[in-house]
Amino acid sequence: MASAFETKATIATFGGKLLKLSHRSNATQTPMDVNLYLPPASNDRKVPVLIFLSGLTCTPNNCSEKGFFHAAASKAGLAVLYPDTSPRGADLPGEKDSWDFGEGAGFYVNATAEPWKKHYNMETYVTQELPEAVFGAYGDKLDRSRVSITGHSMGGHGALTLFLKNPGMYRSVSALAPICNPSQCPWGEKAFGGYFGQDGDGKALWAGSDATELVRAKLKSGDKLPCLIDVGTGDNFYNQKQLLPENFEKAVKETGVEGVTVRYQPDYDHSYFFISSFAEDHVQHAAKYLL
Amino acid sequence: MASAFETKATIATFGGKLLKLSHRSNATQTPMDVNLYLPPASNDRKVPVLIFLSGLTCTPNNCSEKGFFHAAASKAGLAVLYPDTSPRGADLPGEKDSWDFGEGAGFYVNATAEPWKKHYNMETYVTQELPEAVFGAYGDKLDRSRVSITGHSMGGHGALTLFLKNPGMYRSVSALAPICNPSQCPWGEKAFGGYFGQDGDGKALWAGSDATELVRAKLKSGDKLPCLIDVGTGDNFYNQKQLLPENFEKAVKETGVEGVTVRYQPDYDHSYFFISSFAEDHVQHAAKYLL
Secondary structure (H helix, E strand, O other): OOOOOEEEEEEEEOOEEEEEEEEEEOOOOEEEEEEEEEOOOOOOOOEEEEEEEOOOOOOHHHHHHHOOHHHHHHHHOOEEEEEOOOOOOOOOOOOOOEOOEEOOEOOOOEOOOOOOOOOOEHHHHHHHHHHHHHHHHOOOOEEEEEEEEEEEOHHHHHHHHHHHHOOOOOOOEEEEOOOOOHHHOHHHHHHHHHHOOOOHHHHOOHHHHOHHHHHHHHOOOOOEEEEEEEEEOOOHHHHOOOOOHHHHHHHHHHHOOEEEEEEEEOOOOOOHHHHHHHHHHHHHHHHHHHO | OOOOOEEEEEEEEOOEEEEEEEEEOOOOOOEEEEEEEEOOOOOOOOEEEEEEEOOOOOOHHHHHHHOOHHHHHHHHOOEEEEEOOOOOOOOOOOOOOOOOOEOOEOOOOEOOOOOHHHOOEHHHHHHHHHHHHHHHHOOOOEEEEEEEEEEEOHHHHHHHHHHHHOOOOOOOEEEEOOOOOHHHOHHHHHHHHHHOOOOHHHHOOHHHHOHHHHHHHHOOOOOEEEEEEEEEOOOHHHHOOOOOHHHHHHHHHHHOOEEEEEEEEOOOOOOHHHHHHHHHHHHHHHHHHHO
């Protein structure tokens, strides 16, 4: 069980409050920072929660400052929860050597390989420990029965996979420039090779945390996947085949899954200039299922 | 005359394009970065321009990334122009010793004291050289007859003073947490003491670049000042009497000037969390006079 939250800052913004919180996680055995945006209070009703999973290198602050979710969340009456992207300060060998592996790059999985498995348990943290802590501390303001999930890049992978692995946990999913088929791209091969293993039993685990493979394994024709994906056509990582939304689309089509919208936005890049431009759409997508 | 713009980046955002530009300035004798947001093109009409002057330490990028003017500017059909806050790279002694004087702290004045007067001519740069360069290069897209000005903190001071000093140049003015009476606050005393001088002829110049003094000197009863000011009550710098909007309000009231709205926003701080929350209001204030 996580420790109680320490409130490091309370910031007025868009009519609500952004709380910068920290607590000690049992899943990661480290302190974890998390930001929580509470929209303006209205009629003492509990508000639903949209979880935003950030991309490689980010902390909870990047999207809080540059993602522009609060403008739309304030209007819709949603809270937004920003977990960190990995444990920090675990002090493992090589943990800080790469920007796309280790610290800032937890990939929202539970590592099974040494030395990562003691701390790199972001899946348990995001799906179990963090919600327990947040709904425990803010249960008077937040409705734990209404939660959706979204994310960017590595966090888009996190949103898609955690949604697909946990039926009923989230009411909808969306993603901005998500990694869609990590087993087939350099970022994913490095991360899954490290956290699960390069071959044998480790390699066998990759498909279980791969959004495209999960569509094929978990869904069948006619199943509804309430999913919005945006990708910029000027996104270098998309063009370098790190994201592979086309593979996800193919799996959706071949499986006969319904409800998925994938949009290619002309010229947009991978940055927060892209995220912020479509934040309102992703809040409204979630709001359709939460309100 | 400034050199031609070099385009360092073109970024799709909120349906328009953010251009990161650089040119060599004659007024400052240095290269100057400037950002220009162009809203989505519509019917080949030229769009008006809102100039945003940034606060201490900022470059054109801070507000471009965190101010969220583009969401509202895109809807209204305004361009937004972000000058830098000072010359950079002039290599003057002590230029980088303080965060509130020298580099990043040009205060939008023309320095008269040594060693600053050769380079620190931000007033000429913002009011003359930059508009000439921008309307020269983008005259097919921008309407030079429709320009308004806004800004934050030191940039709010810049917006208020440049508006008051240059009747007819801008159609409206607004400011977020502006320094309003620099002659009476530590930031202003340091800046004006350095750029103009601590006494004698130098000190005599302070009032000519002080927004509160300019209201008293330039305006008379019944004059209209199309001005919106927002200040957060949780702003440390407001509470430390660096901003002094109350002095500006007093000058407006005692002079009998009309059209000024000063709003105190409960709990908001001095940061971009505050700026972004009210960016839409400041775009709409400008749009009333520009569209």
